[in-house]
Amino acid sequence: MLEELLFQLEMSAPQVVLGLVNGAFYALLSLGLAVIFGMLNVINFAHGAQFMMGAFVAWMLLNWAGIPYWGALILSPIIVGAFGVILERTMISRLYKLDHLYGLLLTFGLALIIEGLFRNQFGSSGLPYAPPESLTGAPLDLGFMMLPKYRVWVVVAAFAVCIATWLIIEKTRLGAYLRAATENAPLVQAFGVNVPRMVTLTYAAGVGLAALAGVLAAPIYSVNPGMGSNFIIVVFAVVVIGGMGSILGSVITGFGLGLVEGLTKVIYPEASATVIFVIMAIVLLARPAGLFGRA
Amino acid sequence: MTIDRRTLLGGAAALPALGMMPWGSARAQANNTLRIGVLTDMSGTYRDGCGPGSVAAVRQAVQDSGVAGRNIQVEVLQGDHQNKPDVASTIARQWFDRDGVDVIIDVATSSCALAVHGVVKEKNKIMLNSTGATADLTGPACHGNTIHWTYDTxxxxxxxxxxxxxxxxxxxxxxxxxxxxxxxxxxxxxxxxxxxxxxxxxxxxxxxxxxxxxxxxxxxxxxxxxxxxxxxxxxxxxxxxxxxxxxxxxxxxxxxxxxxxxxxxxxxxxxxxxxxxxxxxTYYWDLNDRTRNLANKLKGSLNGAMPTMWQAGCYSAALHYLKAAADMGVAQAKASGTETVTRMKAMPTDDDAFGAGSIRQDGRKLHPxxxxxxxxxxxxxxxxxxxxxxxxxxxxxxxxxxxxxxxxxxxx
Missing domain, CATH: 3.40.50.2300 (Response regulator)
Incomplete structure (x- = not known):
């Protein structure tokens, strides 16, 4: 009995670690979504496409301009974020007065167009992108498993970015303006704050977070046009479970669901793609506002 | 996505137009036309190996077959089954029932291939499968309307x-x-x-x-x-x-x-x-002069890539089908899928993709x-x-x- 328990533990411990790595991506992506929804009330369905663009821009920077991974980590979110500014100014900002559904449909359409353009140009099977030299080499031997250095870096980086974003929104003056503008935009504007510009930059920041996740993902997954759509549905489930627009909720839920999914891959792998949605259904029935959302 | 739009528009237009269409004359013109449907993954994980390249390969085969010189028209349609068996069989049915398609080529993804495998038997049409891998197509599920072309599990x-x-x-x-x-x-x-x-x-x-x-x-x-x-x-x-x-x-x-x-x-x-x-x-572009020749013909339409064995299989299958159909006459080839397949099995195959080969009684195409x-x-x-x-x-x-x-x- 004890032996069996130990065996189970030995089998599951590595999955918990891997779950954390996947959770890091879920957290980072749902963080961007939560920022955009919380501040703009836009359900950004183009998030997956922007994640994919982040990875592709990293590839282009490396292959066309010779800029390595570390440079791409900074430049790619800025470039894709600038693209976000254009989208927000020319299209999305026109829909703020309408129902959420219009924003959702617009961004969904944009996602399909962007993915289609990349597929036509680069094909579907993807492009190679090697991890940086300093993070390659022999995986770390944790005793119960081998963990590639690059994955450790992903968890650390994602965690740091999540904390930083949360601090900016909850603890700084800028964050206070933002939260106030969501509550009552005309009043904040009356105090001399340029609300439309702030909203545009918030959207750009959310998009930048997606692109950052894309750069982090590029060395692990094949850089291909469909990489975002595989993630985005799960990430939406994460946001719904965490509570739409709740920053802390999406981060905790992201890591938590990564763990649950990891364990499912050992116990019943066939269900690993569905387990998150089962949890989503249960949470919606019990707490419609999500685990951390305010009704 | 072509088929989606076609389906939508066609479906909406078909009902009111049904009574007015000059069906008789349309049929008469169609008698000399063979219709090949390339049903494949145009947008998903297998797209690069088959997808638009398979369509290009079939078009190349039509050109190389020389049937145009024998007063036979060939129309090539394309459809995206999105790797979903239900979408695959819906498109196959519409192609057979409405668009007068005679043969479906490629059908990536084994689950989609098995779905279309069922439809062609029911409609007495033909599937020449290149990209689908499951060996069940020539196993217990085999029948006289399918040929499994390129490889299998x-x-x-x-x-x-x-x-x-x-x-x-x-x-x-x-x-x-x-x-x-x-x-x-x-x-x-x-x-x-x-x-x-x-x-x-x-x-x-x-x-x-x-x-x-x-x-x-x-x-x-x-x-x-x-x-x-x-x-x-x-x-x-x-x-x-x-x-x-x-x-x-x-x-x-x-x-x-x-x-x-x-x-x-x-x-x-x-x-x-x-x-x-x-x-x-079963195919690599740099194997010999013939494989290189095929690659040279196709690479222009592959966005800089070399043809895969899946695409080469589509070329080879379309070429052999057209040979058999021209041999037995278009009207007869259109009339019965099993008869055409029987004729194809009786003829030796030879093309730049796989060299000389043959088709076995169970529908298995043979080559090294x-x-x-x-x-x-x-x-x-x-x-x-x-x-x-x-x-x-x-x-x-x-x-x-x-x-x-x-x-x-x-x-x-």
Whole structure:
């Protein structure tokens, strides 16, 4: 009995670690979504496409301009974020007065167009992108498993970015303006704050977070046009479970669901793609506002 | 996406127009026209290996067949089944019922191939399957309206699996795509391993499509301590598996058997990661003058890539179909799928893709298969120079013997 328990533990411990790595991506992506929804009330369905663009821009920077991974980590979110500014100014900002559904449909359409353009140009099977030299080499031997250095870096980086974003929104003056503008935009504007510009930059920041996740993902997954759509549905489930627009909720839920999914891959792998949605259904029935959302 | 729009517009327009359409004259004109539908993955994980390239290959075959000179028109339609069997059979039905399609070529993804396999029997039309891999098409489910063209799961198991077992890999663990293709490939390879005195220690099945992270599955494979980890998946799934296997250092103690990998997958992985892998294909552009000739004709329409064996199979299948149809007369070819297939089986095949070959009674197209090893970056002399030929398996040995397939068409 004890032996069996130990065996189970030995089998599951590595999955918990891997779950954390996947959770890091879920957290980072749902963080961007939560920022955009919380501040703009836009359900950004183009998030997956922007994640994919982040990875592709990293590839282009490396292959066309010779800029390595570390440079791409900074430049790619800025470039894709600038693209976000254009989208927000020319299209999305026109829909703020309408129902959420219009924003959702617009961004969904944009996602399909962007993915289609990349597929036509680069094909579907993807492009190679090697991890940086300093993070390659022999995986770390944790005793119960081998963990590639690059994955450790992903968890650390994602965690740091999540904390930083949360601090900016909850603890700084800028964050206070933002939260106030969501509550009552005309009043904040009356105090001399340029609300439309702030909203545009918030959207750009959310998009930048997606692109950052894309750069982090590029060395692990094949850089291909469909990489975002595989993630985005799960990430939406994460946001719904965490509570739409709740920053802390999406981060905790992201890591938590990564763990649950990891364990499912050992116990019943066939269900690993569905387990998150089962949890989503249960949470919606019990707490419609999500685990951390305010009704 | 062409078919989606066609379907929508066509569906909406068809009802009111039904009474007014001059059906008689449309039919009369259509009598000299053969319609080939290329049903494939235009937007998903297998797109690069088949997709638009398969359509281009079929168009090339139409041109090379010379049927235009014999006053036969050929129309090529394309459809995207999105790797969903229900979408595949819906498009197939519409093509047969409304658009007058005579033959469906390609049909990537085994689950979609099996769905269309059912429809062509019901409608007495034809499927010439190139990209779908399941050997069940010529097994218990076989019938006289389908020819399985390029390769199958048994051939992959026999060639790649066989080489692994011979090299001492007698314990196996499978990472399998959870649908018809993965199951068939795991089964055929597993049978082969046990028949040769090896053991299968276990397997794990990942959802298809939509899995991007394979580390959990790779870790379970590591923990199994099997000598060989068999990847019974394809396309982007295999690319991600191989990439992540290298990342986790799986290849230090275990061998990776990529049971289905094609040249575009190798391109996508890059030689740094892919070097040294063993894989089996039936067509490689740089095998001989004829294969190079076909590649030269097709590469212009492939966005800089070289044709894959799937696309080469579409070319070869379309060419042979047109030969048979021209031979027996268009009207007769359109009238009965089984008769046309019987005629195709009676004629020897010969083309630039696979050289000389034949089609067996159970619908299995026969030609040699090749075991390749992926070159190192140092060995590769230029773009798309990826393979070293290790072994040629002659046509008679490459595929499952007819007596073992339990195909009802084969009388013993």
């Amino acid at each position: 048994w051939m992959l198991a026999n060639s790649t699996g066989g080489a692994m077992v011979k090299a001492g890999g007698d314990t196996w663990y499978f990472i399998t795509a959870d649908y018809a293709f993965g199951h068939a490939l795991e089964r055929d390879t597993g049978n082969f391993v046990t028949k040769n005195g090896g053991r299968v220690l276990g397997s794990t099945r990942h959802p298809f499509p939509g899995t991007t992270d394979f580390s959990s599955f790779l870790l379970q494979a590591q923990q199994s301590r099997a000598k060989v980890v068999g990847l019974a998946n394809a396309g982007v799934d295999t690319i991600n598996s191989v990439k992540q296997a290298a990342e986790f250092g799986l290849t230090r103690r275990q061998k990776l058997a990529v049971l289905l990998m094609i040249v575009t997958d190798v391109h996508s992985l890059g030689l740094n990661t892919a070097q040294g892998l063993s894989l089996s294909e 298969s090749y075991l390749f090893e992926v070159k190192t970056p140092g060995e590769s002399k230029g773009p798309w120079d990826y393979y070293k030929l290790v072994r040629t398996v002659p046509a008679e040995e490459a595929f499952r013997p007819m007596s073992e397939g339990s195909c009802p068409l084969v009388r013993t």
